[in-house]
Amino acid sequence: MFKVLFEDGDARVGELTLRSGVVKTPFFMPVSTKGSVKNLSPEQLRETGIECVIANSFVLSLRPGSELIKSHGGIHKFMNWDGGVFTDSGGFQAGSKDFLEEITDDGIVFKNPYTGKKELLSPEDAVRIQEEIGSDVAMVLDDMPSPLWPKKKIEVSVERTHAWAKRSIAAKKDNKQLLFGISQGGTHKDLRERSAKTINSLGFDGLGIGGLAIGETKKNMFAALDATLPFYDKDRVRYMMGLGSPLDIVDAVSRGVDCFDSVLPTKSARRGTIFTFGGVVHYKNNKYSKDFAPLEEGCDCYTCKNYTKAYFVHLLRVHENLGLTLATIHNLRFMQRLIEKIRDSIKQKKLFEFRDEFKKNYK
Numbered sequence: 001m002f003k004v005l006f007e008d009g010d011a012r013v014g015e016l017t018l019r020s021g022v023v024k025t026p027f028f029m030p031v032s033t034k035g036s037v038k039n040l041s042p043e044q045l046r047e048t049g050i051e052c053v054i055a056n057s058f059v060l061s062l063r064p065g066s067e068l069i070k071s072h073g074g075i076h077k078f079m080n081w082d083g084g085v086f087t088d089s090g091g092f093q094a095g096s097k098d099f100l101e102e103i104t105d106d107g108i109v110f111k112n113p114y115t116g117k118k119e120l121l122s123p124e125d126a127v128r129i130q131e132e133i134g135s136d137v138a139m140v141l142d143d144m145p146s147p148l149w150p151k152k153k154i155e156v157s158v159e160r161t162h163a164w165a166k167r168s169i170a171a172k173k174d175n176k177q178l179l180f181g182i183s184q185g186g187t188h189k190d191l192r193e194r195s196a197k198t199i200n201s202l203g204f205d206g207l208g209i210g211g212l213a214i215g216e217t218k219k220n221m222f223a224a225l226d227a228t229l230p231f232y233d234k235d236r237v238r239y240m241m242g243l244g245s246p247l248d249i250v251d252a253v254s255r256g257v258d259c260f261d262s263v264l265p266t267k268s269a270r271r272g273t274i275f276t277f278g279g280v281v282h283y284k285n286n287k288y289s290k291d292f293a294p295l296e297e298g299c300d301c302y303t304c305k306n307y308t309k310a311y312f313v314h315l316l317r318v319h320e321n322l323g324l325t326l327a328t329i330h331n332l333r334f335m336q337r338l339i340e341k342i343r344d345s346i347k348q349k350k351l352f353e354f355r356d357e358f359k360k361n362y363k
C-alpha cells in the first residue's frame, strides 16, 4: 500500500505498492488516454524514467471495449507496459460537452460517439470497467462541477460525488486493484472541507483531489487544496488530478501532495514547447535554425544526448513525426528529473530551498 519514508515539512517521499510493482512518490504520470502516450513506444517511455501512466477507462470502454482488454490479459499486456497504470473513471470525459447528455443521481448519461446512442455510465459501471481493464489503480466516478457554477449547484454535485463514492466501494470486487476516492467542492473552502472529510472517512486506498487546475486562479486553486489536505489522513497517498505545471507541482508537493497527472508536458511537446530548468522555450520560429546545442544543456535524455536544436527545428518545420517523439521524450524526462530533484530535496530536508531556487530560474 503506501508508506511514508522521508518528510520535510508537509512534503513526503514514500512508496506506493501496486500489483505491478512499487512506485516511489512523489511521481508524475503522463496521460495515455487511449492506451498510448502519444508518439512514444513503451521502451522510449521507460527510458525517460517515468514509472506510471494514466489511461482513460471510459474512452477505452468505447473502443476497443473493456472485455477485449480483459481477454487480452489486461491493460499492461495490451499496452506492453510493465510500469504502473492508473485509470480515470471517465467522469471528466463523459461529463465534457463532447459526450454529455445529462447527469442524474444514477450516473452520467452520455452519447456514444460511435453508435449515436444514449448510454448510462454509473459508478458501478466505472468500477466494473476498470476491473476488466485491470489497471493498478481505479478512480471512482465523480460529478465534477465547474468552479464557475453557483455554489448551490456545486453543493449538489459534491453530495452526488459522495453518494457515488459509497456505491463505488460497495461495487468493488478486485482486491488487488486499488480504488481511490475523489473530493470536490469547486473553490469553496467549506465544501472542500466537507468533501475531504467524507471521502477520507470511506476507507479508500488513496485520496484524490478533483476539479482543480481547470481554469480557476492559482490563488483559489491552492486555497482549495489547503482546505482539503488537513482532512486527509497522512498515511494515505494523495493524488491531485490534472496538475502538470512544473511550478505548481513543486508548490503542491510542498503542501503534501504525492502524485500528479496532466497532458501538459506531452501536449506542449507536440506544439514545439520545450520544458527546461530555465523555463519553457517555444520552437515556433527559426531562431534556433543554426543552433547546434542540445535542447537543454545538462539534460541526460535521449534527445539531448543525440540531437541539436537546429535538427529539432528542422523536423518541426517539415512536419516529421520524429520531432514530436524527440520533444515528448525531452519533456517527460524533464518532468522525471524535476521529480527526482524534489525527492532528493525532501530526503535532505531542503525542499523549500529547492523550491525557491527553482522558482527564481524557471521563467
Ligand SMILES: [Zn+2]
Residues within 6 Å of the ligand: 295, 296, 299, 300, 301, 302, 303, 304, 305, 329, 330, 333
Ligand atoms: Zn533533454
